[in-house]
Amino acid sequence: MRKLSLSAALICLALLSNSNAEEKMSMSDADKAMYAEMLENNPADMDIAEGEQLFGGMTTLDAYSKMLGVKEKDLSNYIAGFPRYVDAAKKVVTLSQTIQMAAADAGKTVPKLESKEMLKMTAYVKSLANGKKTSIDVKANAQMKEMMKLGQEVFEERRGGRGLSCNSCHSPDIIGQRLRMQPLPDLGVNRAAGTWPAYRMTKSETTLLDKRFQQCMDNALLAKIPLGSREMVGLEVYITNKTKGNEIQIPGLKR
Template identity: 80%
Template sequence: MRKLSVSATLIALALLSTANAEEKMSMSDADKAMYAEMLENNPAAMDVAEGEEMFERLIGNEAYAKMLGVKEKDLPKYLSGFPRVVKSAGKVVTIAQTLQMAMADRGQSVPKLESNEIIKMSAYVKSLANGLKTSIDVKSDKQMKEMMALGQEVFEQRRGGRGLSCNSCHSADIIGQRLRMQPLPDLGVNKAAGTWPAYRMTQSQMVTLDKRFQQCMENALLAKIPLGSREMVGLEVYVTNKTKGNEIQIPGLKR
């Protein structure tokens, strides 16, 4: 019989200790009521509106589409396929990185990926694809195939003193169990990529997908992978591919 590692044993014990917790323990009735209300009035909608104002003032659809090498009318469909190879970048990039590129092309000061400007504009730009399905194509070319493989490696790699990985909480045999009284989600069914940037109720702010990755790493006591790095972009490619075909709904709403 296969022996569990110390870290795997600790995870199993944590999951077993909460496996019988009732659903209400993961979210109180008051939180559920608040969640239902926020579904109708997502606070992050204001951030998306601010992102639209900034985007139109600093870049604009026409200039942005030209930089991406697509027609303006085709932007929504094109955006549903990110992360993807952008010819002017010469590599696989995220929507946030294309905004940095567009601002650099216009001779403007380029904000960091974690800045409010980039977060809000990213949410607005991705919202242009709302209602469409994620259409990432990880087999489209060599670079996408390489980033998909890198993302899977990052997702499954055990790191830190506890020997944890993304897969430790999101593998098929763990999904649905509880850790810290929260159900561990299936990232595909949960529409992970199609619903970020999202408003996090527990943090009262909008968070991007890559920043959420960093928060998970921090909670697991792992060194945070830098935003914009090959490893982080690869991880977003891998997770986005899990949600391929799911509807894009920006901004999302998360606990």
């Protein structure tokens, strides 16, 4: 199997990892035992439970649904289509951004996108769509088309002194090679949007998809794209579209 160059191997970290058989084979026996245990008792479940309490102390699902312009009974299907254009925001937004909108509508303190509270509430809201298929529609309107294009540009743009991009580790000719003993994944096949938020064993914490992007940027010595920025939302749109049609199952469990 062809190897990555030394510089890429040191800094080009896969955006996301998948819990497939090949990855588990690259774990130590201790890691595999821990992984098996966490499949039954995912620590992120506690964050989702706390997120439900935090969300309930801020607003109701009925009020949240009305703000989004949908009926509560249709909320889970609607959530499966994020990121998406929301009339109340007049732009394409992530689930986390809709929680900020809900807090503002309820006259509550608006949680920061970087906060632990936001992570937990976003994980809870995303969990409402468990069992649904990712249904993002990047052709729904001009705004979604624009964000899809922007996301692809961000994905492919080479940045930093080494000229790396997301595509450096996830282009078709790289997928399947190993970096730090882990196979570089196909983000679509690995259901990137359908398995995040996830608990990262190596970080001992629950992580959202956009925060995972930032962790990759850190490891690649790239300036982090701010959460909630057009570029970050566009990147999430682009990656989520790769996962369209696959079942949502969160929280995920990642090495």
